[in-house]
Amino acid sequence: MNTLKRLANGIDRINQAVGRFVSWITALLVLVVFADVVMRYVFQISFVFTQELEWHLFAFIFLMGAGYTLLHDGHVRVDIIYQKLGPKAQAWINFLGCLLFLFPGCFLIIYTSWGFVENSFAIMEGSPDPGGIPLRFILKSMIPLGFVLVWLQGISLFINSFLVITGRQETNREAA
Template identity: 45%
Template sequence: MNRTADRLDMVNRLVGSIVRWAALIMVLTQFAIVLLRYVFSISFVAVNESVLYLHSALFMLGAGYTLLVDGHVRVDIFYAKANARWQAAIDLFGHVFLLIPSMSLLLYWSWPSVRNAWAILEGPISVGGIPASFLLKSLIPAFCVLLLIQSLACLMRNIARLQERQS
């Protein structure tokens, strides 16, 4: 089971290693926007929108990697003081009853909007912006799928951890 979880982890490790560059590109783009606007009095809507696209990609595609490295916010009222078995049980509950159902519902309810955006190749958010809103909307199902993949990997590890303690 751990070997399968490791294979699932590889998906988010790969995506995380690529998406992390969005942070640097986003900062450099924002710096260029400020420089162009306040030094040269030039502004481009598409360049401004690119920061929104990069920010969205960074957080939506990086969520699975963040779960992989246990970087999400956790309420540690009970969890911090619990032993490894209880932590695994709490994580198992969270994945089965909270994360997997919510990501499945979000995927289900967002899919028609994403499909329609692709069908018409939905254009820019603003006049003169990036003519690819359909790509921005596609981040929603990608977010859901990456979190579901990572949740399955975490679920397998928690089940294995619970089985280890019982034997």
Template identity: 50%
Template sequence: MGFLRRLSGFIDGLNRQILSIVSWLCLFMVLVQFFVVVMRYVFGTGSIQFQEIILYMHGILFLVAAGGTLLADDHVRVDIIYNNLSPRKQAMIEFIGCLLFLLPFCGLILYTSWNYVGQSWQIMEGSREPGGLQGVYLLKSFIPLFAFLLGLQGISQSIKALVFLNNISENKEAPEWK
């Protein structure tokens, strides 16, 4: 179990680092949006490129931060039922949910997005808008990264739930698993 705990700690640390880095992207996105609004309403000019930069940052933010959001336990779940359960039952649901739903979902996204992203790179896909950014293929590259980081965090969550359940079954004091 020591190796699994270290692995979980490494994955948690990785997603914490990524979340702290990408949180700055959120601030930058707000500043660019503010700039676009000022340019439009004060100076009467707009820019498709700046609009697309905001869309790119928004997409990257959500794709890359998904693993960290799972780590922070900020994903949507049915809290009406889940919060009233014992910590043991919560850990069982977390473990089973990650193994049966989250990890296969991430694997499916990895599998299906690989060719999708590859084809986008082959044609160096760009914006459909005149004057737009010509880096759609770069944005699409974050889809497999999303699945990979979210899947890694799902493995970490599974490990924490398994360690918690194992400690309960061995009558050890079980640390918080969340």
């Protein structure tokens, strides 16, 4: 069981580090949007590159931050019943949710996006707009990578839920 717990903790550390990095990208996005607004409304100029950079950064934040969000139980869900349950019942819901929904969903997205990413790399896809970002293929590679991070965090949640169910841990949030 120590091996499983070490694996879960290692996955948690990966997504924690990615989340810290994403927080800096979020700060960068705020600066880019601020600069875009000032350029548009004060100087009456706009650049395609700046507008595309905004949505590229947002997509990166969303995709790379999803595993971190799962680590901190921040995904939106209806907690009408879940929040009133004890740790063991919550662990069962998380355990079955990972097994029946999270793992198959991540696999489906990783599998179906792989060809999409390969094609994008094959043609070195960039922006179709003049002055746009030339490296769109890099952004598209974040789709499977982001879902690998969610899948990994799901493994950690699955392990921690299993440990709660078997009585080897008291809650899904116990420290290492």
